[in-house]
Amino acid sequence: IIExxxxxxxxxxxREYARWLVKANSFLE
Structure with missing residues (x-):
């Protein structure tokens, strides 16, 4: 879906938020 x-x-x-989410995920694992 493109707004x-x-x-x-x-x-x-x-993009920054997604990048932060990936970092948080890796950190939690």
Whole structure:
């Protein structure tokens, strides 16, 4: 699903958040 009204900054924040989630997952394991 691609949202057309997504701001580039919002997308960047999502990428950073996803990256943080991966780090947290690895740390918990």
């Amino acid at each position: 057309q009204d997504v701001n580039p900054t919002d997308l960047c924040t999502r």
